[in-house]
Amino acid sequence: MGLRLPAGIELASFRPRLLDDWRQYNRQRFVQDISAGLTVGVVALPxxxxxxxxxxxxxxxxxxxxxxxxxxxxxxxxxxxxxxxxxxxxxxxxxxxxxxxxxxxxxxxxxxxxxxxxxxxxxxxxxxxxxxxxxxxxxxxxxxxxxxxxxxxxxxxxxxxxxxxxxxxxxxxxxxxxxxxxxxxxxxxxxxxxxxxxxxxxxxxxxxxxxxxxxxxxxxxxxxxxxxxxxxxxxxxxxxxxxxxxxxxxxxxxxxxxxxxxxxxxxxxxxxxxxxxxxxxxxxxxxxxxxxxxxxxxxxxxxxxxxxxxxxxxxxxxxxxxxxxxxxxxxxxxxxxxxxxxxxxxxxxxxxxxxxxLLAVVLVAAPLASHVPLxxxxxxxxxxxxxxGEWHEFVRLRQFSMLYRVLLVGTFVLTVVFDLTVAVEVGLVMACIFFIYRMSTLFRVEAVALPADAPGTVQLITLYGSLFFGAVAKVEAIAQHLRPNTQVLVLDMQRLISMDTTGLDALQQLHRSLQRRGVRLVLCHLNEQPRGLMERSGFAAELGAHNIVPDVRAALATAAA
Structure with a gap:
């Protein structure tokens, strides 16, 4: 176990691998290590x-x-x-x-x-x-x-x-x-x-x-x-x-x-x-x-x-x-x-x-190095x-997406033209931006048809993916695309795997926008992470327990009540 700080942060223990390998060390391994060490020493010299x-x-x-x-x-x-x-x-x-x-x-x-x-x-x-x-x-x-x-x-x-x-x-x-x-x-x-x-x-x-x-x-x-x-x-x-x-x-x-x-x-x-x-x-x-x-x-x-x-x-x-x-x-x-x-x-x-x-070579044969041509x-x-260099990666660039090409070639050019620090900093920023863009494209808002016997004033929408700061625009647009006669909006969140605080804020803004229009918001199929975030923030209490139901059938029953 590592050291534990007062705040609960656990530090790594300082235990070199040599101590673990020494437990099962024997003469055969020592001979192998001597041979390998001499070989690597000769390679490392020049x-x-x-x-x-x-x-x-x-x-x-x-x-x-x-x-x-x-x-x-x-x-x-x-x-x-x-x-x-x-x-x-x-x-x-x-x-x-x-x-x-x-x-x-x-x-x-x-x-x-x-x-x-x-x-x-x-x-x-x-x-x-x-x-x-x-x-x-x-x-x-x-x-x-x-x-x-x-x-x-x-x-x-x-x-x-x-x-x-x-x-x-x-x-x-x-x-x-x-x-x-x-x-x-x-x-x-x-x-x-x-x-x-x-x-x-x-x-x-x-x-x-x-x-x-x-x-x-x-x-x-x-x-x-x-x-x-x-x-x-x-x-x-x-x-x-x-x-x-x-x-x-x-x-x-x-x-x-x-x-x-x-x-x-x-x-x-x-x-x-x-x-x-x-x-x-x-x-x-x-x-x-x-x-x-x-x-x-x-x-x-x-x-x-x-x-x-x-x-x-x-x-x-x-x-x-x-x-x-x-x-x-x-x-x-x-x-x-x-x-x-x-x-x-x-x-x-x-x-x-x-x-x-290498130490032995320096102590014995250092004068010979004077004749080494640069x-x-x-x-x-x-x-x-x-x-x-991994030059084959340039040949394979056409097999990958444009984002991959821009990131690799951009880091390469920045390293040559500027320096490694600039290249890695810009590369990481670009990678984050591309990742956010990619994740935002994976988040979907999809209207789903209801059974024929469902009330016509109820509209069902399914959320897919991860609702985070890069995807909130799609949630903000939901209120603008509701049918004029909608009185209850049901959000099926079974396929919503995660949500951050910005996504939660977008849901809260959607709820308040619907309230001003007299539309009720009902959530169903809440997964553990979104549910926990809603409960800790107080949004679940604001929405009301009767508006958070297990499945679509219960949501329709709640809407009809």
């Missing part, structure tokens, strides 16, 4: 550096995030197999915040966003993320993928641009103005890495039985992640042949061989006030990405389903801690989580091993951007 560089920060900040946040998310989260760390979805957001507010304010916004995510989980708001329409998620995901791809053109072509703007159209203009500094060697390296990453999985289709030493060696090599193979070949070529391309060493001076000491960010009230929107954006995107990723992991794994509230609390703690070491926002990552599941992970231990693997990371990120 992605952590690439995401950091694309976000406008140093590569070691991506590694620090993957190590510290990745460990905490696995240890404290609500999923058995989710892997956390820097994510592609954050690239555009982090880059924009760094350009506008500076790195120091990014760290503060990340701490505040972590606190907000923790509170969301504590107050059991994790389920609310599922209420965001899939059209909005697809729209902003595809928009972010486009922005990531555009941001990588600079390093892919080796353009000499000191600062790339955060705005989409400014980026396009800046790239076009610097095309004369194009480096063909950088393009060849980037496209070569992209080709390796795309084609490498084809080696998995090799025959199951290897007959020759060469086939056995090829199958063993095929187990390596394509990103590591591409990065290794590009780095070795650059170092051995002295290729004239920009590298991590030439831009950032290499990667430190130690973890940084914790430092306290410079907090100020004025600074916090201007970071409201960045904080909200990081928290919202982190929550959406982590819970979507956890749902994907649930569908691929036979482990118990994730706890969304605990997952948000774990993500919140990680994002509150990692900025003190210079890290950037972290969330659940689909590519690394899927790799973790397919590698046989059984518990959060695999994610913790993944973080320790165009190679750009090629890898282009592949990430392509996989991130």
């Amino acid at each position: 992605l952590a550096m690439a995401f950091a560089i694309a976000s406008g920060v140093k590569p070691e900040q991506g590694l620090i995030t993957a190590i510290i946040a990745g460990f905490l998310i696995s240890a404290l989260g609500g999923s058995s197999v989710q892997i956390g760390g820097p994510a592609g979805a954050f690239i555009v957001i982090v880059y924009g915040i760094v350009q506008r507010y500076g790195l120091g304010n990014l760290l503060i916004a990340t701490v505040l966003a972590g606190a907000l995510m923790f509170l969301m989980g504590l107050f059991k708001l994790g389920v609310l993320v599922r209420y965001i329409p899939v059209t909005i998620v697809i729209g902003f995901t595809n928009g972010i993928a486009v922005l990531i791809a555009v941001s990588q053109v600079k390093d892919l072509l080796g353009l000499k641009i000191e600062h790339l703007p955060a705005d989409f159209f400014s980026q396009i203009r800046t790239l076009a103005h610097h095309l004369d500094s194009f480096n063909p060697i950088a393009l060849c390296i980037g496209l070569g890495c992209l080709a390796i990453v795309i084609l490498w999985p084809k080696l998995y289709a090799l025959p199951a039985v290897a007959h020759s030493p060469a086939q056995r060696m090829l199958k063993a090599v095929a187990r390596l992640p394509g990103t590591i193979v591409a990065l290794g070949l590009a780095t070795a070529s650059t170092a051995l042949f002295g290729l004239s391309v920009e590298t991590i060493g030439s831009r950032f001076g290499g990667i430190p061989q130690t973890l940084p000491s914790p430092q306290w960010p410079a907090f100020s009230w004025d600074g916090i006030r201007q970071l409201f929107i960045p904080t909200l954006t990081i928290a919202m995107l982190g929550a959406i990405e982590s819970l979507l990723c956890a749902r994907v992991a649930d569908s691929l794994s036979d482990r118990p389903r994730h706890d969304p509230n605990q997952e948000l609390m774990g993500q919140g703690v990680a994002n509150m801690v990692v900025p003190f070491f210079g890290g950037i926002p972290a969330t659940g990552t689909i590519a690394r989580t899927v790799t973790n599941v397919r590698s046989g992970a059984t518990s959060p231990v695999a994610g913790m091993v993944h973080a320790l693997t 165009s190679a990371l750009a090629g890898i990120l282009l592949y990430v951007a392509w996989n991130m």
Whole structure:
């Protein structure tokens, strides 16, 4: 049971999934988790550096995030197999915040966003993320993928641009103005890495039985992640042949061989006030990405389903801690989580091993990263951007309604042209408006013919659907369409499933309008929710118990009395 507040609000209990998995842990599961963690650690190495560089920060900040946040998310989260760390979805957001507010304010916004995510989980708001329409998620995901791809053109072509703007159209203009500094060697390296990453999985289709030493060696090599193979070949070529391309060493001076000491960010009230929107954006995107990723992991794994509230609390703690070491926002990552599941992970231990693997690489092999060409990371990120987008949804648009198309395409365009916050805010407003419109069209007011022996002064109308603020106009029009000789109006509410206070007010106004005309209102077949609302508001007493009857027959008998 969670904590209970004096007002009766129940808080979620802080219980990481690791504690539950530990009860049935054994040596076999430990071996599987070690193997999966090592595999994911190797996959995460180039992605952590690439995401950091694309976000406008140093590569070691991506590694620090993957190590510290990745460990905490696995240890404290609500999923058995989710892997956390820097994510592609954050690239555009982090880059924009760094350009506008500076790195120091990014760290503060990340701490505040972590606190907000923790509170969301504590107050059991994790389920609310599922209420965001899939059209909005697809729209902003595809928009972010486009922005990531555009941001990588600079390093892919080796353009000499000191600062790339955060705005989409400014980026396009800046790239076009610097095309004369194009480096063909950088393009060849980037496209070569992209080709390796795309084609490498084809080696998995090799025959199951290897007959020759060469086939056995090829199958063993095929187990390596394509990103590591591409990065290794590009780095070795650059170092051995002295290729004239920009590298991590030439831009950032290499990667430190130690973890940084914790430092306290410079907090100020004025600074916090201007970071409201960045904080909200990081928290919202982190929550959406982590819970979507956890749902994907649930569908691929036979482990118990994730706890969304605990997952948000774990993500919140990680994002509150990692900025003190210079890290950037972290969330659940689909590519690394899927790799973790397919590698046989059984518990959060695999994610913790993944973080320790990255730590070992930093402590031992950090100097080697100086020769990594930035165009190679750009090629890898282009592949990430392509996989991130759900491009087939654009092809399928003609199969769906106009409302679906407007919502998806509108969110996509707003994400590219403006930013994620504007896109989601406008998308949610549009989704609400479309939902209200759709629900209002489902509400019907239908006149029903009475038996031949029924009095001619009685008129029967049936209400269908939900009577809410978006549909009250149809109730308000009832009085205008009554027959001139009508003395009793019977509303059959058997098919009225719900009613809100605005709908109740419309009924009250109808009753008073009928009273002025000398027409009596009788209700029958009241369902539980409308009846309860009428009784609590006093409308049932105003109408009178004799005018609320069980069925149409009783209504006709009441009208004849």
